[in-house]
Amino acid sequence: MRTLLPDRWNRLLLCLFRVVTGLLFACHGAATLFGVLGGPEGGHAPTFGQWPGWWAAAIELVGGLLVLLGLGTRGAALLCSGSMAYAYFSVHQQHALLPIQNGGEPAVLFCWSFLTIAVVGPGALALDAVLPALGRRDTATGRRPAPAGD
Template identity: 70%
Template sequence: MMLNRLTEPVLSLFRAVVGLLFLLHGTTSLFGVLGGVRGSGQAIEFGVWPGWWAALIQFVGGLLVLVGLGTRTAAVVCSGSMAYAYFVVHQPSALLPMDNGGELATLFCWSFLLIAVLGPGRWALDTVWRLRGRPTREPELVTAP
């Protein structure tokens, strides 16, 4: 079936897009580029808890997920950081994400959890390196009895 052939490419593209968006989110906070923190043009001060550390996870985790390197571990860390952001930052002000501004944290949390469970897909450095490390089998010669 045509849709089954699209599963691997779509999974890889989903992983790459989610990783890129997370990477860009961290880039704005760490370096003050692309609008900076909440459009201020400013970066988060080095080492400030939890903002700077969250931005570092977003930057490094997003990059790793984007290229598909250590994907499952990086995705679990990214998912956990977004769960933390939701429950510590957003949820205390209101229960539902639409009421507390936590939609993005919720979407990232569940997207990274999906990536952690399904894996990186075929188009990932993890997959390429795993396949390259696989020993090649020499063809066996068939001889007549």
């Protein structure tokens, strides 16, 4: 199958999608945990370790930053996707069947966005492609290989 854009452009667009999604998700976590960017929903931050609010916000902040940076991207994205699926079915779905009726649209969109990133990978300019190469040395020459990437 032929695509409209060259592979390099597809990888850059995927990178932008990953960065924007991770940034928005991290902002939700920061708002909830630290009262910044408009503060937590409901007016008060969850107590440290409180289930599920504090843990959800911690996953949003840390997972969002990892996805944003492209570090441990697939695993972080899968965890973020799962947390949004949990949020949808435990909080929103009990109010109505459809996301537009129960206020769960952001949870559904984040869930599917992160699942997409987990499946297709981080795209271009991810730290995943650079960091493993920094610690390895070629056993024959003793030199570090050039980092893979775009």
